Amino acid sequence: MSHRPEPFFSVPHDGAPARGRLLLISYHFPPGGSAGALRWQRLTDYAANEGWALDVVTLDPADLRRPDRTRLEGLPPGTRVFKIPGGKMLIDKVEQAIWNSGTRLLEALRRTVSEASPGDAGPATRSAPGRVQSIGREEILGLSWTPRVFVRSYYATLLLRRDRIWARKAAAVATHILAEGGHEAVVSCGPPHAGHLAGARAARRHRLPHVVDMRDPWSLVERMPEVVATPLYYRMARRLEASVVPDASLVVCNTQPARDALIQIYPAIVDRCITVMNGYDDEVMPSVPRGRRFLLAYAGSIYLDRDPRGLFRAAARLVRERNLSPEDFGIEFMGNAGTYNGLTLEELAGKEGLDGFVEVHPARPRAEAMQFLAGAAMLVSLPQDSHMAIPSKIFEYMCFDAWLLALSEEGSATHQLLSDSGADLVAPDDEQGMAEVIRRRFDEYADKGPPKHPALLPRCARAEQARLFFDALHQMLAESNLRVADSAAVEGSGLR
Numbered sequence: 001m002s003h004r005p006e007p008f009f010s011v012p013h014d015g016a017p018a019r020g021r022l023l024l025i026s027y028h029f030p031p032g033g034s035a036g037a038l039r040w041q042r043l044t045d046y047a048a049n050e051g052w053a054l055d056v057v058t059l060d061p062a063d064l065r066r067p068d069r070t071r072l073e074g075l076p077p078g079t080r081v082f083k084i085p086g087g088k089m090l091i092d093k094v095e096q097a098i099w100n101s102g103t104r105l106l107e108a109l110r111r112t113v114s115e116a117s118p119g120d121a122g123p124a125t126r127s128a129p130g131r132v133q134s135i136g137r138e139e140i141l142g143l144s145w146t147p148r149v150f151v152r153s154y155y156a157t158l159l160l161r162r163d164r165i166w167a168r169k170a171a172a173v174a175t176h177i178l179a180e181g182g183h184e185a186v187v188s189c190g191p192p193h194a195g196h197l198a199g200a201r202a203a204r205r206h207r208l209p210h211v212v213d214m215r216d217p218w219s220l221v222e223r224m225p226e227v228v229a230t231p232l233y234y235r236m237a238r239r240l241e242a243s244v245v246p247d248a249s250l251v252v253c254n255t256q257p258a259r260d261a262l263i264q265i266y267p268a269i270v271d272r273c274i275t276v277m278n279g280y281d282d283e284v285m286p287s288v289p290r291g292r293r294f295l296l297a298y299a300g301s302i303y304l305d306r307d308p309r310g311l312f313r314a315a316a317r318l319v320r321e322r323n324l325s326p327e328d329f330g331i332e333f334m335g336n337a338g339t340y341n342g343l344t345l346e347e348l349a350g351k352e353g354l355d356g357f358v359e360v361h362p363a364r365p366r367a368e369a370m371q372f373l374a375g376a377a378m379l380v381s382l383p384q385d386s387h388m389a390i391p392s393k394i395f396e397y398m399c400f401d402a403w404l405l406a407l408s409e410e411g412s413a414t415h416q417l418l419s420d421s422g423a424d425l426v427a428p429d430d431e432q433g434m435a436e437v438i439r440r441r442f443d444e445y446a447d448k449g450p451p452k453h454p455a456l457l458p459r460c461a462r463a464e465q466a467r468l469f470f471d472a473l474h475q476m477l478a479e480s481n482l483r484v485a486d487s488a489a490v491e492g493s494g495l496r
Contacts, residue, residue, distance in 0.1 A: 005173045007080040008061070014077040019051035021078075021182050025170050025199045026189035029058035029081065030071035033365065035300070035392040036215055037071065039278055040189055045076055046466035050474075052184070053078030055177050057170045057198075060085045068365050082177065084169045086162070133341060135229040136385055137222045149230055156228040160236055163194035170195065174202035184477055185249070189213040191221075193237070196244045209249035209480050211473065213276075217258050218245075220265075222386040245269065250476045252276050252469065255413040258388040272476065276469045277417075279462030280395040288375040290450060294329050294442050296405075297376035299369050300393050302337040306382040307428070308345060311407070312352040314434030318442060319357065326356045329442070334361040334372050370396075377445045378403040378438070383428030387412035394418070395460055403441045404455040407434070422454035 024044075028036035044054050053076075060083040061067045072081070143149050174186065186208050188199025196212050203210035219238040245251060245266050251273040253259035259275045266273075296315070302308065315331060318324065331349070337360055338344055349358035361372065373379060379397040381404070390413045397404045404423040408414040415425055424441070426433040444451075458464070 005082050005176050007055075008083045009072055009075075009081040011075050011077050011079045013053075020053075020184040021055055022047060022052050022185055022187055023055045023057070023174055023177060023183050023202070024187045024189065025057045025174055025195045025202070027059050027166065027192050027195055028189075029056050030075070031061050031067040031069045032059060032064055033066055033068035033071065033363075036189075036191070038366075038392065039213075039215060041071060041075070042281060042462055043466055043469065044079060045074075046463070046470060048076035048078070050470050054080070055183070056081045057084060057174050057177070059083070059166075066363065070365060070367070082173055084166060084173060086166060132226055134223050134225050137220075137224070137234070140224060140229045141231055141234060143229075143231055152226070152228055152230040153232040156230050156233040156236070159228055160194070160233070160240075163192045164197065166192075167194035167198040171198035171201040174198060175205050178202060178206045178208070183208060185209045185211055185473065187211040187213060189215065190218070191216055193218045193240070197240060200244045200247065209476060210244075210247070211250045211252065211476075212245060212248040213252040214258070214262075215254050215278075216386075216389055217253075217261065220258070220261050220388070222388060223384075242266075248272070249480060250274070250472060252472075254278065255388055255390050256416070257413045261388060274468060274472050276465050277390065277460065278392045278395050279460050279465040280399050280456075281462050283399075285399055285401075286371045286374040288371060290375060290377065292446070293327060294378070294445050295376045296329075296331045296378045296380055296438070297373055297402075298331075298333045298335075298337065298380050298382060299373055299396075300335045300337070300391070302333070302335075302340050302345065302382070306340070306384060308340060308382055309348055309352065310428060310431050311380060311382065311434060312349050312354055312358070314431045315357070315438060316353040317431075317435040318439050319354065321439075322442075330357050330359065332359045332361065332372075332376075334369055335363045373397070373400055373402070376400070376402050377450055378405055378441055380404075381406040381408070381414065383407040383409075384414075385409075390414050390417055395462075398456045398460060399453060401450045401452055403451060405434070405437060405441075417457075417460070418455065421457050422451075 024040060026040050028034050030037055030041050040056070044056075047054055056079065058081060063086040177183075178186070183206070186199045186203040188196040188210070190196055190213075193214070199210050199212070218241045219234060221237070224233065245262070246268060248269070249272065251262070251269050253262060253273065253275050254277060256275045259273055263270050263273055311331070315329070319329060322328070331354070333345060340348060345360050346358055349355065364372070373396070379400060379402050381391055381394055381397065384391065387409060394404075394406065394414060394417070398421075404418070404421075406414055406418055406423050406425050407428045408418075408425055409427060418425055424437045426437055
């Protein structure tokens with residue numbers, strides 16, 4: 001890159017001098033609307049409180065499906081955001097053309113079938129349930145080579161290739177930004193974890209400390225989408241991870257189990273590896289009038305291992321026992337939650353006897369999602385077999401006047417976190433336990449109304465988690481500066 005990069009968004013300084021700048025490389029950041037973008041959207045405020053201004057290198061908003069520019073509002077003075085286009089390749093254009101042609105052909109075929117049987121399009125026009133959406137790590141590592149695994153390896157290679165293309169572009173932009181001077185450290189946040197490659201390269205180039213912030217594990221990720229579920233992915237991820245983590249000045253994990261697992265691989269980082277959870281924000285929750293209907297709500301995506309069928313079966317027990325109607329009880333979803341394993345959630349609910357009790361809303365901006373959650377009597381976290389991860393929605397759920405039902409395995413990060421809270425913890429396969437919890441809360445709601453944030457844990461406040469991060473950053477920088485000073489003194493004394 002020969003020209004000086006310009007931010008696509010910036011907040012002017014308010015006159016208060018910054019102690020220095022941090023450079024953040026994060027694929028997910030506002031105006032991205034993902035949960036991953038929220039972590040550093042919020043931490044940017046705490047950085048400003050510590051006296052740092054941030055330069056952020058992130059994905060070009062033009063590559064986002066639904067950019068939410070309202071999330072740029074409120075970023076602190078001195079923040080600059082730079083955009084990097086996604087790592088598109090020629091093969092992507094070829095595949096897209098093939099996909100578009102195939103889609104047009106399929107639609108033509110469906111129209112032909114429909115016209116031939118106008119009274120009943122029938123099964124020929126419906127999508128059959130697809131193959132499994134995701135596969136767990138242990139199963140992936142035990143796979144032998146088959147034609148399907150070969151195809152997955154092809155797509156895994158393309159995925160990593162795209163990420164590395166983006167990382168190279170990000171490193172180039174970061175290097176130009178750092179050339180302005182005044183930066184104290186480079187922070188990279190993933191996944192996608194290729195951003196850490198960009199952070200390491202830029203930090204080495206300018207001899208700055210590198211902070212690796214892992215929202216989820218890298219080579220230890222516990223579940224992969226089926227299309228890239230191959231042992232090859234894990235081998236490539238471990239090689240890339242090993243090129244970054246051992247040399248990082250500070251490594252941040254999202255949960256204690258993730259930190260413990262990473263230290264098993266890289267024991268030398270034990271003194272510079274910390275846990276910083278996402279946490280909840282100190283914000284006023286929306287006030288929504290609630291009637292007698294007991295609403296159970298979920299906000300987020302239905303993907304990978306988030307199987308809602310056990311919840312449906314448990315809820316159906318209550319509906320049958322009490323002869324309830326949709327005016328008495330309901331389950332609603334908001335987000336990318338239309339289907340699971342090829343069937344709509346309404347279809348899955350119907351199979352369990354919940355016709356009319358389940359409703360799905362499209363993804364909406366965060367403010368509207370908060371309004372949606374505020375109307376629920378119970379908020380649910382669906383099961384996951386990624387035991388080292390805590391869904392970010394858990395922290396948001398804590399802030400509402402609603403019961404929190406977490407379908408989690410004992411020993412998982414989620415179970416450990418909530419074990420001393422007022423949340424209801426039930427194993428994902430314990431349908432009777434789910435039914436008992438829903439029945440008890442249904443009766444309490446009818447008797448007393450909603451509770452006052454029963455699952456709130458003060459230690460999970462984002463302010464507390466930010467303090468852990470920035471205390472560790474201050475200490476790391478102090479030690480780094482001391483080493484530099486000692487090195488300069490030795491060179492000046494002629495002892496080398």
